[in-house]
Amino acid sequence: MVLVVFVAPLATVVLAGLAGSWTRALPSGLGFGRVAQAVSGENLASLSVSLQTAVVAGGLALVLGTWAAIAAREAPRWLHRLTDAVFHLPIAVPSVAIGLGLLIAFNAQPLLLGGTRWIVILAHAVLVLAFAFSAVSAALDRLDPAYRQAAESLGAGSLRVLTRVTLPLLLPALGAAAGLAVALSMGELGATVMVYPATWKTLPVSIFALTDRGQALQAAACTTVLLLVTLVALLGLGRIRGRAALR
Template sequence: MKKKWVHIIIISVVFLYLFLPLAATFLYSIAKEWHNTILPVSYTFSAYENLYTDPRFLQAVGRTLLISGITLVLSVVTMATATFVVFMYLPKMERVLQALVMIPFAVPGVVAAVGLIKVYSSGPIILSGTIWILIGAYYVLVLPYMYQGIRNNLRTIDAKRLMEAAEVLGASKIKGFAFVIMPNMVTGILLSALLSFSILIGEFVLANFLIGGYYETIQVYLMRRLNENGHLASSIVITYFLTVAAISWMMLRLGRRFGKTEEIKEKIS
């Protein structure tokens, strides 16, 4: 009983430590007058109104969604196929793929950005200043998350055995992949894509270095407006937090479904 109270106290302290600044930021974002009182005297949502009606903000959101979307589609298509082929038919190549996907952890963002600008400013392929250089960099950035997620998914569903069963039942490799493997991979792919998306919308270094003002994404926009006024800055932080929280919630839900699939697989085997 005594131990239970200790746990509750520790959890409450940690919870307060994490959420008090967030609560204060939220209060400040909706405060109209707040000088020498504990809570604001009056409230307004004008900061949010300003933010959400700013065409630059909406444009920046659109750009970020576009860049992230293209990156994720490319990543899902290529990585799902590559991981599947390596997992099923070229297991010896798995080490090469694992080494490749570790690159983003080995190269710091600033180094990668400077290197990419240098390589793609001249020469046969000029990408500097276009969205494609950022998409390329983002593609590499999300590789580990996509690869691990998809590979774990393939293992969980015992893709090899399912594919063999499909083939013996008369399916070609393509049909087996389309009708049996792919539907069972959807949850894992969605989970990886959401994780990658939450990383991409929080990424600032590459976005700022590689295209910055040429093509203002949400990250660059938010950084620029943070210094304009405190209420707006607070509303930006809260908006950002809510977006990431929503993605995390979706990931948790999908994760639970994924966990259930794993249980099912265990039951079956």
Template sequence: MSTNPAAENNRVTLPPMHKRARPVERGLVARLASGLVLAFAALLCFWLFVLPVIVVALSSVASHWSGTIFPDGFSMRWFERLGSSDFDALTTSLEVGFGVAVLGTALGLWLALALEGRDRRGLGALVDMLAMVPNGVPSVVLGLAVLIAYHKAPLDLSSSAAIVVFVQLALVLPFCYRCASAALRPELTVLREAAASLGAPPSMVLRRVVLPQLVPAIRASLALGFALSLGELGATLTVYPPGFATVPIVVVGAVERGYYLPASALSLILLIVSLAALLLIAARVPRRRAG
């Protein structure tokens, strides 16, 4: 029986079944491995970040909690026992946080615009390095340095709340500066030069060209500066004057005296208020349509 040569040439030879299944098996193994890695990362994040917040929330409403997995009962008495000094500390934390965030964002944006396009050698490199120095210095050391430098006339800030704003601003400025400098893309430089070549004054270029392009970076800088200020303790604990207190200082004092549950109640209030403030800062403002 003769065979057709054309049919022999057009015949498709499939590999054995076990060889064809290998890519499918490898893909399945890769998906399982990536799923396990993702699950482990999610569990680790939950264990490190979410679980402590849950514990603080439960502690704030626990009537008694000692040696058990869950509280023995629930009560709002720790919130009811918060006094005017605790709410004064909350107000102080929010005021200092907003002030530090606004000042840090303004100074960081100014530094980033001043160094834009400059060769990062010589003076530009020196200013860039000085702006980032607080990141490499322990906060307690920075607080002690500020306290020693500004505790005598003519710049005596040791008895003023301004010294707390000053030291927190020094800690927040590097992050605000990096937020602004990362947003200064080459395209923005081209737009600035084009607007200037058309006769627009520098103030108009900044207001109509630069700032609208930097709105996301400004929001990120405000949110980051506000969050860092609310949680700052080391430098603040070193420099704060008598009669001045933020929520972290009050919480540390309560924990040192063994009042864990009242400290949890105040911490939860700070957490809720700060999250609401961060949501307001990060909220997108709808643009108005022309006409």
């Protein structure tokens, strides 16, 4: 079942990206010509934009999500529930609605972000913030309070407990949250289509444009590159997470 639902479609995309043409049951003219086009020119620029957006938006989401999760844990129960609901709101609404809302809200002074890269980064950060918040909140729930109590009994203040006890124990969860944020940002399309300027076009937007023009095989090649780059980024973050878990 997993092969049919997940592996087979991805394998088809990769195969289409390597195909010179596909007019029969099987593709023909397999090679790396389309992949070479996918990592050159405008497509390469779009890939660079996607990576930059994912890193900055993922970093913002990780910092804000971690801060909110830690602060909510110390807040009254009603405020904790309210914070949880607010931070999970982007999951409950279509990403297009998030994009349109940001476009309207930040398209005039005093904070004019429309037409700049920052509105794209903000949209991605908003969309992945919920997942970062959830990952850190779940990790906080699993932390043994004895570590914190021991540190406090030895005279450590709140800031020292946070930096020397809580955050180090959260490193594996932070690594997982960062990986999820980057992966989601790399593939985001719905909100990006609503807000992106011509000078800051992500690779998913370029793939959508290729498909819209009927260039499905070239779109598949770009998608293959996107998959590989995302996988490499996740493997790198996974190694960092693994080292953190061993400490």
